[in-house]
Amino acid sequence: MDALRRLGGTARNSELANMLAVSEETVRRTIKALSKAGTVERVHGGAYLAGVQGDPSFFRRISQHAEEKRRIAGHIAKMVQDQMTVFLDVGSTTAFVAEELRRAGNLTIVSNSIGIGQALAGINGNRVHLLGGEMQSDERGTFGHVAHRQVQRYAFDLVVLSTDAILDRKGFLYQSLAEADLASVVVRNADHVVMAAAHFKFGETAPYVGPDPRMVHTLVTDRAPKGTLADSIGQWGVNVHVADGP
Known part of the structure; x- marks a missing residue:
């Protein structure tokens, strides 16, 4: 969650993995768990904080x-x-x-x-x-x-x-x-x-x-x-x- 905030509230899985020095699979599993808790929104290849200000249009496009x-x-x-x-x-x-x-x-x-x-x-x-x-x-x-x-x-x-x-x-x-x-x-x-x-x-x-x-x-x-x-x-x-x- 802190990493997402530092990246402006939105990030690709690869960005989070690089910042946190973990595998992308670890990032995906964590995002899946956080999305079930309602704290992040999942999109293809990334996530954004629930309630983030503005329209996360890039992530909407990349999921299409x-x-x-x-x-x-x-x-x-x-x-x-x-x-x-x-x-x-x-x-x-x-x-x-x-x-x-x-x-x-x-x-x-x-x-x-x-x-x-x-x-x-x-x-x-x-x-x-x-x-x-x-x-x-x-x-x-x-x-x-x-x-x-x-x-x-x-x-x-x-x-x-x-x-x-x-x-x-x-x-x-x-x-x-x-x-x-x-x-x-x-x-x-x-x-x-x-x-x-x-x-x-x-x-x-x-x-x-x-x-x-x-x-x-x-x-x-x-x-x-x-x-x-x-x-x-x-x-x-x-x-x-x-x-x-x-």
Whole structure:
């Protein structure tokens, strides 16, 4: 309970395990017991304090379509090689990617996500750099001018981004202007840009435009896009990888 409070009232299992120096299985058993007592609320891969102020929207999102996100994350993890410099954003799918990367070694991980920093710091010789900037509690990450300045100093072998919607004619869209802006900055210093998005984001819309879709090299998803969206993705020059099923 104290660890959850120190992490702002919400946390991934991997964050709690790292902070408490116990196994994730121990964390899961403890959370299960605390949830029965009504002191915490369980979600897929994490928990939050019952009655926590604000909407734990990140944890609600990460618990939705978990199987599809896990498949996408497993596919992306195979693209990562030891000693790469990798950027991961605050998206719920990239949280699954971070869990997969706990098996990799000697990576330089750069992220604006508190959870990803907690999950990968000190694992297998990985070096983790957490961007500064203004904290947004609903996204559990940092954004703004400071984050933009810092991220431009890295040369990324691989950038992994999430998105809220993919729409033909408009590209990759976001509900948050701050997230759209940071994604647009990060792609400029990347050898390879991967967009991780499950099929339910196809044809959806959001108010803010993210990076130029022509700067995205690969879309990793769980189902192939069809129709006019598939045509647009082809015109943008984005390769589509469909993650293997269960």
